[in-house]
Amino acid sequence: MTDVNTALHLKGKTVWVTGAGKGLGRAVAVALSQAGARVAVTARTPGDLESLRCELAPRGGEVLVLPGSVADSAVVRDIVARIVAAGTGRLDAVVNCAGISPHFTRSEHVGDDDWRQVLDVNLQGTFYCCREAGRVMLEQSYGSIVNVSSVHASRGFERIAAYAAGKGGVEALTRALAVEWADRGVRVNSLAPGYFRTDLSAGLLDSRRGEGIVRRTPLGRVGEADELGGAAVFLASDASRFVTGTTLTVDGGWTAW
Numbered sequence: 350m351t352d353v354n355t356a357l358h359l360k361g362k363t364v365w366v367t368g369a370g371k372g373l374g375r376a377v378a379v380a381l382s383q384a385g386a387r388v389a390v391t392a393r394t395p396g397d398l399e400s401l402r403c404e405l406a407p408r409g410g411e412v413l414v415l416p417g418s419v420a421d422s423a424v425v426r427d428i429v430a431r432i433v434a435a436g437t438g439r440l441d442a443v444v445n446c447a448g449i450s451p452h453f454t455r456s457e458h459v460g461d462d463d464w465r466q467v468l469d470v471n472l473q474g475t476f477y478c479c480r481e482a483g484r485v486m487l488e489q490s491y492g493s494i495v496n497v498s499s500v501h502a503s504r505g506f507e508r509i510a511a512y513a514a515g516k517g518g519v520e521a522l523t524r525a526l527a528v529e530w531a532d533r534g535v536r537v538n539s540l541a542p543g544y545f546r547t548d549l550s551a552g553l554l555d556s557r558r559g560e561g562i563v564r565r566t567p568l569g570r571v572g573e574a575d576e577l578g579g580a581a582v583f584l585a586s587d588a589s590r591f592v593t594g595t596t597l598t599v600d601g602g603w604t605a606w
Contacts, residue, residue, distance in 0.1 A: 360385030368447030370397030372547035380578025419474030471515035527594030543600020567602030
């Protein structure tokens with residue numbers, strides 16, 4: 350019988366987190382580090398990553414800072430090569446948090462550039478990261494990929510067509526890769542957050558629309574960023590070794606209605 354505490358611990362594991370500079374991505378990186386992982390972090394803003402490294406270093410966390418955009422496949426390829434070269438030669442897990450928030454524009458007014466920008470990061474960027482991390486994991490016959498989706502991959506909401514399409518694509522991609530790579534030891538799951546309080550969501554949550562979101566949430570509040578970390582640790586760790594091709598929703602019951 351496997352000891353759950355041991356399985357949940359990530360000591361000796363190398364885990365890559367994209368979109369780690371702020372918000373949910375940063376909180377996930379902190380949780381993985383606290384679970385013992387050696388964390389490689391990526392975001393477009395180097396200063397945010399250095400701030401994260403300084404936060405984790407006094408706690409003994411080993412952090413590899415690798416700035417870049419996941420929307421550029423060449424950059425993603427280089428980042429993965431640097432992670433492997435800098436550590437144990439392995440990449441044990443990746444949590445793909447990088448994404449662009451909705452523009453909240455009526456669909457008939459969404460411009461081509463806005464549509465492409467959201468899809469380039471949220472869907473194509475996720476695929477690039479899965480592909481490059483997957484190549485390493487397939488070689489080592491082991492790995493866990495966690496793609497961050499959204500409750501809006503499965504629930505409709507106005508003025509977020511590009512965002513919803515991208516996140517729906519992420520969940521479809523997750524299922525396809527899970528089936529394709531399962532026999533070679535690589536698990537692929539998605540994590541679907543509901544509404545969490547971050548700098549980016551503050552404007553929405555403090556509005557009348559935010560009041561409606563809270564009323565619809567059975568737990569009666571929105572999430573705090575650090576409440577997503579446990580779910581990410583579970584999916585990245587061996588505690589979820591028989592879980593693949595699924596979506597874990599963390600939303601305070603918002604989608605239960």
